[in-house]
Every structure is written in structure tokens, then in C-alpha cells.
Amino acid sequence: MTSTLRTAGTAAAARAASRPAAHRASRPGGRARRVRLQTPGKLRVLLVGLVLLSLAWGALGGWVTTQHSSAADGLVRVNERLTLDSRHMYQAIADADATITAAFLASPTPPLAQLQRFEADLATAHDDLSLLQAAGGTPAEDTALASLGGGLSAYSGYVGEATAEYAMGYPLTGGSFLQVASEKAHLVLLPAANTVFTQENAALDAANSQATGLPTMIAALLLAAVTGYVLYRAQRWLTRRTNRVLSPGLVLASLLLVTSVIWLAAGFLSARSNLDSAVAHGSGPAQELALASIGVQQIRGDSVLNVISRSGSASFQDDFLATSKKTGPGLGTWLGDAAAAQQAGGPGMALVATAERDASAWYSANDQVYRLGVAADYSGERNLVVGGGAGNTFAGYNHLEIDLDHALAADQAVFDSAATAGANALDPLEGVVIAASLLMAAGCAWAVSRRLAEYR
Numbered sequence: 001m002t003s004t005l006r007t008a009g010t011a012a013a014a015r016a017a018s019r020p021a022a023h024r025a026s027r028p029g030g031r032a033r034r035v036r037l038q039t040p041g042k043l044r045v046l047l048v049g050l051v052l053l054s055l056a057w058g059a060l061g062g063w064v065t066t067q068h069s070s071a072a073d074g075l076v077r078v079n080e081r082l083t084l085d086s087r088h089m090y091q092a093i094a095d096a097d098a099t100i101t102a103a104f105l106a107s108p109t110p111p112l113a114q115l116q117r118f119e120a121d122l123a124t125a126h127d128d129l130s131l132l133q134a135a136g137g138t139p140a141e142d143t144a145l146a147s148l149g150g151g152l153s154a155y156s157g158y159v160g161e162a163t164a165e166y167a168m169g170y171p172l173t174g175g176s177f178l179q180v181a182s183e184k185a186h187l188v189l190l191p192a193a194n195t196v197f198t199q200e201n202a203a204l205d206a207a208n209s210q211a212t213g214l215p216t217m218i219a220a221l222l223l224a225a226v227t228g229y230v231l232y233r234a235q236r237w238l239t240r241r242t243n244r245v246l247s248p249g250l251v252l253a254s255l256l257l258v259t260s261v262i263w264l265a266a267g268f269l270s271a272r273s274n275l276d277s278a279v280a281h282g283s284g285p286a287q288e289l290a291l292a293s294i295g296v297q298q299i300r301g302d303s304v305l306n307v308i309s310r311s312g313s314a315s316f317q318d319d320f321l322a323t324s325k326k327t328g329p330g331l332g333t334w335l336g337d338a339a340a341a342q343q344a345g346g347p348g349m350a351l352v353a354t355a356e357r358d359a360s361a362w363y364s365a366n367d368q369v370y371r372l373g374v375a376a377d378y379s380g381e382r383n384l385v386v387g388g389g390a391g392n393t394f395a396g397y398n399h400l401e402i403d404l405d406h407a408l409a410a411d412q413a414v415f416d417s418a419a420t421a422g423a424n425a426l427d428p429l430e431g432v433v434i435a436a437s438l439l440m441a442a443g444c445a446w447a448v449s450r451r452l453a454e455y456r
Helices: 002-018 026-106 112-135 139-167 177-212 215-242 248-309 315-327 334-340 347-374 378-386 393-426 429-453
Strands: none
Touching: 026 112, 026 139, 026 177, 026 215, 026 248, 026 378, 026 393, 026 429, 112 139, 139 177, 177 248, 215 248, 215 429, 248 315, 248 334, 248 347, 248 378, 248 393, 248 429, 315 334, 315 347, 334 347, 347 378, 347 393, 378 393
């Protein structure tokens, strides 16, 4: 039995001795070789991933900043200008109609200054129309612009006929060419001009929303956060694999990422604050003042048209009451909202307050006009609307329009200053982000390439 066990042990020892030495040593040595073979492949994947992620950050960040910057530039250089053009066009048409009608009602030989004012208004309306047509717009705006193009020519023709009619001694009463021209202005031209003004205001608000919108900027910052996390994990992994505490290239890439993100966030927040201020204290109250100006012109036009028609209809008086309530002053009116939105301590506050006082006095004069009309005192009504005496509504209209123009100019200056500052804050961001991403990609490639070189 003992002999048998000894023989079995000897055989086992012989089999063990017959195994190749390399096979006996294969486990620890083989694992080391597998690590050496796998690590270069992982490093290559890491290199490509970090470079692509850095470039993706630059591409997305650059695109986002470009979108915001171009929207801000468009807001300053295009949208606000077109909004002003549309307001000027409405104002010119309304003033032209009120001026020529009042001029013919006041005297058989209208003053040259009034005729020149009428011609200047029409020229302004045509110029603004050309600029707006060249810029293009929504289908609704294009339709309104087409209506204005044909309507202005027809309106000029009616005024010419009225001039000839008046020269032959025909009175300017209901059914005259002057009434037809004025109705053309009120029923076709001014509603179309108001549509254009509304559409341009909507375009300005959309441009501001695009310039200050958060979704795309948040997406860019999220990608930056992902990139930062990947850089951190990459450095941890390299530390474990290479026993080096820091990788200068990856540290540089991380610093560039942090710097570009801080610069982007600070620039965007500064621009957003300036653009919001430009809208809140500039274009916002300016839009309210423009609507108030439109209301004032409507009241003036209706009072003149009422003198011509002498129909006894209460519709003009009803329109006057409704429009004056919307125009203000008072809480929730156009003038009231414009006053509330003025920049604290700015010149617009005093100018709007002056307009509110003059508006209240002018409404009292217009109320007297309609009382005279109801009493069939047409001579007194006519003198109060177009005469040169004290307290006439034409002088009050001129004063109120000057007040509104000055207040609008003050708000426009506020908008230009704040919006330009906002656009300037966005301008350099694209270059910063793209340059940082390229340097990040170079730093990552350099750092990982050095580790790869150690395996060759």
C-alpha cells in the first residue's frame, strides 16, 4: 500500500514538472500584459472623446452666443428702427389728414405752412412705407403694406379733387371729396398702418425674447458641466493608471472651461439685464406713448371729420369718449402705463406728466366741441376745431403731440443706451468660447498623447 502511494505521488510530481514554466507563471504576468495591451486603446478612446467633447462645447457655446448676439444686434439696428418707421408712418398719415382738412375748413386760401406740413407728412409716409416694404414681414403685415401702397395714391388723388372742388367754390360738406379722402384715411390707411405698427412691435418683442431667452443658454451650460465632469473623471483615471497626481494638459483644459463658462454666464447675465431694462424702461413705455399718440390723432381726426359731415350722429362723440379713456391719463391707460414704466429719475417722467396735464385740458376743449355740435352751433364748433382763437383744439393738439414726441425721444434714448450695452456685452462671447474650446482640445490631446507615448 505504501509502495502504491509513493508511486502515485511520484507520477503527480512528474506531471507537474512536465508543465511549461511559462504556463506556471502565466497568471500574474499575463494580467500585466493584458493591462498594458488594454490601456493604450482606452487612452486613444479617451483622447478622441475629450477632443470631441471640447469641440462640441465650442460649437454649441459659439452657436448659442451667435444666436443671442445676432438677435440683440437685430433688436438695436433693425427691429426698433422698423417699429419707429411704422409709428412715424401712422403719425404722418393721421397728421396729414387732420392738417389738410383743418386747413381747408379754416380758410378758402389755406396757409402755405399748412400745405407744406401736409406735403411733408405725405412724403414721410411714403418714405417709411418704402423702408417697411423693403424689410418685409408677416403675411398680415405685407397685406397691410400693399393696402397702404395703393391707398396713399388714392388718398392723394381725393385731396387733389377736393382742392379743385374748393377752388371752384364748392363748400366742404358731407359728400365732398375732402370727406371721401378723410374717410379713406380713417377706414383704410390708418387701420392698415396700425396693423403694421402692431406687427413690428410683435417682431421687436420676439427679437428681445430670442436675445434674452434661457433654454439654449441652459443647454450650453449643461454641456459645459458634462465636459467638466468628464475632465475630472479622466484625471482621476489617469492618476490611478500612471501614478501622476496632475496632468498639466487636462488641468489647463479644465481652467479654460471654467474661465469660458464664467465669462459666458457673466456676459449673458449682463446683456440680459441691459436688454430687459431697454425694453422695460425704453421700448415698453415708448410703445405705450405711441399708442397714446395714435389715440390723440384719432380724436383729432374724428373731430375734424365731424365738422365736415354735420350729420348729427353721436358716433364721433362716442369714439372720442372711448378713445380718451384708453389714452389716459389714469391707471391702466396708455399714458398711465407709460408714466409707470419710466426710468426712475429719468427725463421721461416729467415729459409724460406734462403730456398727461395737456391731455386733460385738451379733452375738455374737445368735449365742448361736441356740445356745440349737439346744439347745432356749427360755426362755434368749426371755430373751436380749426379756428385761431384761444382754447381751440388745434393748438391743444399740437402741444400734446410735441409733449408725446419729446417723451418718446427720451424713452428711445434710454432704449438705445441700454440695448447697445446689452448687444456689446454679447459680442465677444462667441470668440471667447470658440478659442477656449480649441485650446481645451489641444490641451487634452497633448496630455493623453504623452501618456500614450509611454507605452511605445
